[in-house]
Structures are given as C-alpha cells and as structure tokens.
Amino acid sequence: MNLTLKIWRQKNNSDKGGFKDYKLGGISKDMSFLEMLDVLNEELSAKGEDPVHFDHDCREGICGMCSLYINGKPHGPQQTTTCQLHMRSFSDGETITIEPWRAKAFPVLKDLVTDRSAFDRIIQAGGYVSVNTGGVPDANEIPIPKTIADMAMDAAQCIGCGACVAACKNASAMLFTSAKVSQLALLPQGQVERKTRAEKMVAQMDAEGFGACTNTGACEAECPKGISITNIARMNREYFSAVVSSQNV
C-alpha cells in the first residue's frame, strides 16, 4: 500500500504545532496501524529526522496506552484500540490524518503524545476500596449475584485510554469517571467509600477541566471496550444521592 500521512507535529507543550505530510510506500495490509507508524519512524530516523512520537505499550488492546485521532475518529475507523487497528481498514493511496486527543485536560506533550494524568488524579480522588491487611481472603467469601458481578466487570473493562474524551464534542470525561464509579459502587467491597467516592471523583473530574455531558452518546459509540452510557446515568444517581445524604458538608 502507498499512503499519504498527514500527521500533527508539535515540538513541546508550548509549541504551536502543525500538520506535516509524509509519503509512505510498501505498507502491508496485515500490518497494525502502529507498525505502519514504526515503518515511517525507521525511515525518518534513517534520514536523521525526528521520529513521530506516539503513545503505545502492550499492543494487545488491554493497556489503554495507545491513542490517536485517525481520520476524524478516536482509534480510527474500527471500534477498537489503535494497536488492534490494521491497515486493511484503509485503502491504497488513501490520505490518513492523524491528530492527538484534543482536550484542555489532556495537554499535548509532543507530537501525538498527550498527558492523560488527569485520569490518574480522578482515580486517586476516590477510585479505590478499603481492604483489611493480613492473609489473602478466600475467593467467593462475599456472595455477589452473577448479574451484578457482570455489570461491575463490564464497567471495569475501561482501560482509561481517553477515547471517550476525544470523541465527546465537549471533551467530557463522564464515561471514564462513571465506569470507575460504577465498577466499585456495584460491588459490596465498594460500599465503604461509596458516597465519598462519587463526590470526590466528580469534583476532581471538574477540577481537571473536562467538559459537561450532553448525552450525545458519541463516547459509547467510540469506546474500544464498549462501555455503556448507562454508567453515566448510574454515576449521576450515585452523585446526586451522595450529595444529599453524605456527611460531607
């Protein structure tokens, strides 16, 4: 395959940045999208140019490290992570536009790499449970109905990649935050901090500068893990019931 790549290049956070075009040939349809970028970077390195910086880690679709806004969609045309996207999803001679996630809360560090530590701070604010020290508890010691366990596990599928923020017209982090609130609120282990968690995580989400939700559903449609916006409704319930009944004045 021969491709024209239109890639966002930005030296650092204070640089204005801009698009640069690259011609790339000899790409196999079976390559992953990141492997295609690896080929480009090898060529750039051989020429002595600065390679295109992008985030990646496991390349198995489970770590949430890869990002990229490809041809107007987060993680590209398929509902998967960029590392699991293959070049067969594109056609020969196509121009592919690659941009970083765009959000005030995700500042661009370099090229396509954004700082997503805002998500970490939301988790730190309340995305944890209290556990006793000592021996490892027996498995299945606490009975949990299968349907509830499934709902919690569905929410826990979230890998924190930020595609929801990237897809949302308001750069809202409500799908991420709601998945993290839900996975713990649904389980008995999460009851101790339940109210405080909802209050603190929402407060941190706002403090990071994410937008508000307008229920467009774009986040759910683009989420590589299929996280449902029913979680956002649950987070709203959790939050509203927490603020009216918690002891936190």
Place this chain on the structure above:
Amino acid sequence: MSWVSKTLSSTLGRKLLMALTGLFLILFLVVHLIGNLQLLLPDNGESFNLYADSMAHNPLIRVVSIGNFAFILLHVIYSIILSKHNKNSRPVDYAVSKASTSSTWSSRNMGILGTVILIFLLVHLKGFYYEIKFGEMPMVDYEGVTYKNVFAIVAAAYSNVLYVVFYVIAMGFLGFHLSHGFSSAFQTLGLNHVKYSPLIQKVGFGFAIVVPALFALIPIMMYIQSL
C-alpha cells in the same frame, strides 16, 4: 461554599438544572398546546377567549407562569454557562472530525436549536403575551360579560403568511430540540433502566413529532380559514 451551591455549580449539578427545567418546560408545552387547540374550535373563538380569561384570573396559573418564566431563564442561563465551559474544554479543535458517525445532529447542536427557539419565544411573547397583558385589546361580549378578544389578535396574526411560515419553521426546530432533550433529561436524572429507557426513547421521539406538529397546525389552519 455550602454543599448546595457546590453541587449546583458542579457539571453534574448544572446538568441537573438543565434537565429539571427542561422537563418542566416539556410539561408546559402540553398544557399550552391543550389550551391553544381550542383556537381551532368552530365557535369563532368563544371557548378560547373564555379559557384565556380563566387562565389570566386563576391565581395558581399566575404563580406557575412566574415559575415558568424563571425556568426558561434558568434553562437559558445554564445552557450558556455549560456551552461556554464545554467550548473551553477543547481549546484546539480537530482538523478532521466524523462526529456524525457516532451521534445525532440534534444532540450536537442543542445550543443552536435552543437559540432559534429563544428568538421565536421573544417574538411570540411580544406578539401575544405582551399585547394581551399590556396592549390595547379588542373586546367581545358573551352573555352580557365583556372579555378580551384574544382570538381576534391571534387570527389577525395568523392571516399573515410570513408569520405563519416563521411559526412552522420554529416548531421544526422545537421538534429537533425535543428529539434529543426529552430522553436526555431522563438520562441526566440517572433514570436509565433496561425496562424503561426504550419506552422513554419512543415516547420522547413521538412527543418531539406530535407536539410541534399540532402547534404548527394551529397557524396553518387559521391561515387557511382567513383566506
């Protein structure tokens, strides 16, 4: 800051106010529509004029109407605050975006739809509400009692084709606004349930078509009658 003001200034709290005021305005639309449909009764406006008079003198309606204006104002103010906040949340926009593949047009353009509805509302209030309350009204007698002839000024307005076209277009915008707003309000309130959400979606969609269509029918019918 007290916990109440802290909650209401959070993104979720602001959304809550949008949803609650929106749902109230949806209720208002139903009441307003039922009243207005009397314009189409073939009695030369008698039942509509009597209805308008009873509404103007009902203390409960007067209190609710103050609330209604307050909720419209709140809905507008909070939409401006939220839209501004949302715009600021993405200072640099994408060069290429295929948003239409993952969300509906009306869900992404509630602000534009709402602005048109607000302009309509101002024209509507100036033309009818203000005239009826403070303007010089033609009068009419029913069984020896004198009433304001509200029907006459409505009929006069709807004999103007430009006015009718403006009304019908505005109702189209209202329909699109409702097509997202109705179910969105329930989602914001946290009412998303596998048993009820499909019903809410369907009722919302039906509401968004039927209510604006019936509102639009009134000026169209009255224009035809005026010919």
